[in-house]
Amino acid sequence: MFNAPASPCGSGRGNHESSEHSPRSYFREQDCFLPIANISCIMKKMLPSNRKIAKDAKETLQECVSEFISFVTCEVSDKCQGEKRKTINDDCNRTVTVLKKEEGAFIMLFFHL
Amino acid sequence: MFTKQMISSEIPMLMSKACEIFIQELTFRAWMHAEKNNKSIVQPCDVAKVIMQTDTMNFLTEIIPNNLGDFSVFDAKEENIANIAEENEVSLSFTAGFMGNPMMKMDSEENAGNIVEGNQATLPYTSGFMGNPMNMMNMDNVRMK
Numbered sequence: 001m002f003n004a005p006a007s008p009c010g011s012g013r014g015n016h017e018s019s020e021h022s023p024r025s026y027f028r029e030q031d032c033f034l035p036i037a038n039i040s041c042i043m044k045k046m047l048p049s050n051r052k053i054a055k056d057a058k059e060t061l062q063e064c065v066s067e068f069i070s071f072v073t074c075e076v077s078d079k080c081q082g083e084k085r086k087t088i089n090d091d092c093n094r095t096v097t098v099l100k101k102e103e104g105a106f107i108m109l110f111f112h113l
Numbered sequence: 114m115f116t117k118q119m120i121s122s123e124i125p126m127l128m129s130k131a132c133e134i135f136i137q138e139l140t141f142r143a144w145m146h147a148e149k150n151n152k153s154i155v156q157p158c159d160v161a162k163v164i165m166q167t168d169t170m171n172f173l174t175e176i177i178p179n180n181l182g183d184f185s186v187f188d189a190k191e192e193n194i195a196n197i198a199e200e201n202e203v204s205l206s207f208t209a210g211f212m213g214n215p216m217m218k219m220d221s222e223e224n225a226g227n228i229v230e231g232n233q234a235t236l237p238y239t240s241g242f243m244g245n246p247m248n249m250m251n252m253d254n255v256r257m258k
Contacts, residue, residue, distance in 0.1 A: 034132070042133055043140040047155070051144065056157040061139060063176050064164070065132050071172045072131065 033062040139163065139170075 040058050047053070143159040152159075164173045 039136060042136045043155075046137045046140045047144050051153060051155070053140075053155045054157065057143065057155050057160055060157045060160045061136060064139060064160070064173050065136060067173055067176055068132065068135050069128060072128070 033066055036062055039065065142167070 036058055039061055040053070043053055043058065043061065139160065140155070142163040143155050146159045146162055147153075147155045150159075164170045
């Protein structure tokens with residue numbers, strides 16, 4: 001059973017400023033989530049300059065992206081498991097080809113793995 | 114249960130690109146949802162609503178309720194979305210939600226307090242609706258501030 005790393009980290013959100021290990025969580029927040037500054041930068045590129053984003057929304061997207069990575073990795077892992085392959089590689093070549101064609105199709109391909 | 118599996122060195126680069134596209138897609142849809150409600154700040158409830166409306170993002174529904182479970186305004190705004198037919202109707206529903214339940218206003222103020230940059234922009238917006246919901250001119254004035 002795949003254990004998403006985002007779940008245990010969720011309870012440790014209050015631990016944001018501390019670099020010490022917290023008994024409430026097996027992982028530190030910076031180990032589970034992508035840097036919020038990078039996420040914020042990518043989000044702002046999509047909006048007009050006069051639009052603002054609530055900090056809560058950025059944190060929500062942090063969790064969503066972590067879940068996205070876990071989801072895709074789990075799906076591809078199951079696929080490789082079924083095909084008796086140990087290295088996640090062939091899917092990479094296929095998706096790179098799609099990426100060169102169209103970015104929209106790329107994201108949809110991941111959603112339908 | 115799982116045998117040991119290795120990851121090709123190309124995968125991290127691919128995943129980073131996928132994550133970037135994913136963030137852009139989700140942000141754009143959340144912004145469209147915020148625009149529909151005449152809001153200038155993208156809120157977590159906008160992101161949550163987009164996730165619930167999009168079939169391909171079903172894998173995210175597990176984490177959204179935990180994150181926004183105590184956000185009671187979310188339920189009120191969901192009713193607003195169901196009532197969207199005319200702008201007046203949305204305004205009335207929005208106002209009724211706040212006037213009927215003082216705790217919702219408290220939640221809204223708390224949320225506004227978290228938005229340092231948008232603090233002044235949000236509170237007058239709410240006050241304008243509560244003060245005189247039927248006065249469109251008043252709402253226009255509030256929006257221009």
